Amino acid sequence: MLYCSIKETTHTVTLIPGDGIGPELLNHVRELFRFSCVPLDFEVVNINSSITSEDDINNAITAIRRNGVALKGNLETNHTLPPSHKSRNNVLRYTGLDLYANVMRCQSLPGVQTRHKNIDIIIIRENTEGEYSSLEHESVPGVVESLKIITRNNSLRIADYAFQLAREKGRRRVTAVHKANIMKLADGLFLQCCREVASGYPDIAFDSMIVDNTTMQLVSKPHQFDVMVMPNLYGNVVSNVCAGLVGGPGLVPGANYGHNYAVFETATRNTGKSIAGRNIANPTAMLLASCLMLDHLKLHDYASMIRNAVFATMNESLLHTPDIGGQGTTSEMVQSVMRNIKSSGPLTTEL
């Protein structure tokens, strides 16, 4: 354990362990933060996915509102339950927190074997509407209608977020992903909003691509992509394709941003039920997500320290967990990260 010169904490963040591998990975994050003297307190809020009452979800939302920031594991959705029982993850995201931008940076990591190298794509996914509006009804027995909602406001908002982020990160091009040739009104509106916003950013190139062609291009020529912006469902698809390209769900962190709140998690939001409790889950995605959180809280030095330690660990293929072809354990990886932090020297903060 490092000697922590600063004892008081500057922030409290909400921690939602979730299901599957969530609890064990988040325990490792806490362990690592303690070790690294990160001045954060965690307020743990448990959500039991098996009970149908809304109380614990509401508690979580209240806690996140209070703290402003959360780190979460994925909550399992029992889709055999009736439609009134909505995905808990979505309730958190949309209801009251308005986390409208899901941002995922898919970056090839050193030491990980993949078919394509040097990928660095930022995916910005509209996180509140589209196909995830949960508005369905059976109009006639045997006929179900599911509504996809696209609004001008949310489309402008996400497009603006994408271009702002692109500018901030020095990126050169934003590609809007859509299916406006078929969904002329809905995706047409989305595309039009992107074009409008693009005209206000002449320093950044803008183009668009149909979603099916996009997936085909991603698996054959992924380097043509820089920043991508899209509605909810295509975001789900493209995020998962890109995560797979850089090595899988265990490696990529994700972030959900709203005007007032931010929630961090693994990018592909898997519960990992089958590997839970076996000490084989890859902690990288969650550790990198916690670094994104530290950056958001302006604790940049801690973020860099942990991030660099994680990258150094990734370089040692003997430590790789099974999902990336190794035989290492979660705890061995975390230990290695801690060793790397220790050898990088203590963070000197002002006394």
Added chain:
Amino acid sequence: GDTQIFLLWKSLSQILSRVLGAVKSQTQPRTFSRGVHTVTLIPGDGIGPEISTAVMKIFEAAKVPIQWEERNVTAIKGPGGKWMIPPEAKESMDRSKIGLKGPLKTPIAAGHPSMNLLLRKTFDLYANVRPCVSIEGYKTPYTDVDLVTIRENTEGEYSGIEHVIVDGVVQSIKLITEQASRRIAEYAFEYARNNQRSSVTAVHKANIMRMSDGLFLRKCREVAENYKDVKFTEMYLDTVCLNMVQDPTQFDVLVMPNLYGDILSDLCAGLIGGLGVTPSGNIGANGVAIFESVHGTAPDIAGKDLANPTALLLSAVMMLRHMGLHADAKKIETACYDTIRDKKVLTKDLGGNSKCSEFTTEICRRVQDMD
């Protein structure tokens, strides 16, 4: 009283559909083992005519017992102002039941729906089938891909039903019906059985779209009960995408609603080398089946003898298998694969600098050598 009549009607219709289903499975697959069979050929636009010619040449060299009936498909306005395909084309297809089609151009602002959509509606082409097999000799980062995507092609997100609710708020309706879901599930399991595939995976997002995808999934589960010889699994669309790009060999037959099918079938085509080498078939009600290349018309190289006929040829091979002409299918497919593997005569998109006619001649030569 009324309830009893309703229940009686319900059980009668269930019996009827089961009987019809049984009759249908007896008639599929159709075997065309004797005589010469007519196939409706729609060359299409752009490079369509030249790749169609290539396929006809190869079929002739292989002495396949098929006679081609060429028809053009353009949108014409019928009585009552409704857009339709030319009656000669419809008549030919209704008679032959089998079609091979090249790429059709989609004119912008022509005032009529796309030709592909018209064809789909005319023949109720409810299943789009794309076998994706890695081509030895045409290297991609993915090897050993051998899967089939079966996409429901009539409803789902492509119903075309959209409304402006208020200014700045648009609603697009995804329609899932019990009937269409059951029909595509049945086709998928029949296909698996007839083509010696071991498993069918239903791809869905029922965690988010509980009712619509939930209905689709339920129908798949019900149909699976009648096909105990085929393994049935379910997987979230995003999980499929995630796993597909890491290890596509874990997948066999995939069945799914329209949009997911559109995305996944293109993703899988990307794994094996793109639309220039991917075959596709559309299965309709009433026994009609239209096989087609799914690439574009490539107007920039049209008429220059530069096109690659592989996609249309492999679709024609798929067609032969559908017709039960397995030996001919195998012969032509092998000749095509061998030519590509040999790398001596390849069109530009495959990495060579031969002409379309040279590529075609080479395949013809191999086919004749096999006899």
